[in-house]
Amino acid sequence: MAAPFKQVSASWLGRSMVFRGEVAGRPPVVIDGETDEGPSPMDTLLLALATCSGSDVVLILKKKRLELRDLRIEVRGERREEEPRRFLRINLVYHVAAPGATESAVRQAIDLSLEKYCSVAHSLQPDIRLTYELHLRT
Numbered sequence: 513m514a515a516p517f518k519q520v521s522a523s524w525l526g527r528s529m530v531f532r533g534e535v536a537g538r539p540p541v542v543i544d545g546e547t548d549e550g551p552s553p554m555d556t557l558l559l560a561l562a563t564c565s566g567s568d569v570v571l572i573l574k575k576k577r578l579e580l581r582d583l584r585i586e587v588r589g590e591r592r593e594e595e596p597r598r599f600l601r602i603n604l605v606y607h608v609a610a611p612g613a614t615e616s617a618v619r620q621a622i623d624l625s626l627e628k629y630c631s632v633a634h635s636l637q638p639d640i641r642l643t644y645e646l647h648l649r650t
Contacts, residue, residue: 557589557632558602564632565604568625569618573610575615582609602636 520544522531529545542550550561562585573580586605591597604626608618628635 553593554589554597554599557599558589561602561630561636562587562604564620564630565625568620568629569606569608571577572621572624573613573618576613576621578610578617579615580608580610580613583607599636 517534520533520535520618524531528548530549531544531545533541541556543553543556544550545552547555565608566583566585569583570580584607586607588603588605589599589602590597590601606618606622610618
């Protein structure tokens with residue numbers, strides 16, 4: 513059986529560094545390298561990490577039968593000064609409102625997300641193989 517895959521596309525909108533990102537059958541998103549019309553690619557990566565982990569935390573707390581009233585995740589990424597300006601460190605700050613939840617239960621949900629379930633967190637690992645193909649029109 514073939515491994516599952518995800519496919520998206522990004523189309524340059526003909527101005528500056530503005531792209532339309534698309535997943536088939538879903539609303540498009542605008543990603544802007546200059547951040548004038550939308551989040552940058554690196555901002556989007558941090559948002560992907562926050563929402564991936566956040567989704568896990570919501571599900572885990574629900575399975576623990578804890579009432580989650582609010583969840584906000586702030587993410588701070590420290591980048592290299594020189595190219596490639598990749599992230600060197602990423603810190604997530606979880607703001608959780610869950611009456612009756614213990615700190616231990618919420619920490620366990622966060623740890624499970626980051627250590628086991630969050631695909632985005634695991635995709636930041638250095639063993640990811642990056643390949644490409646080129647289809648050139650002249």
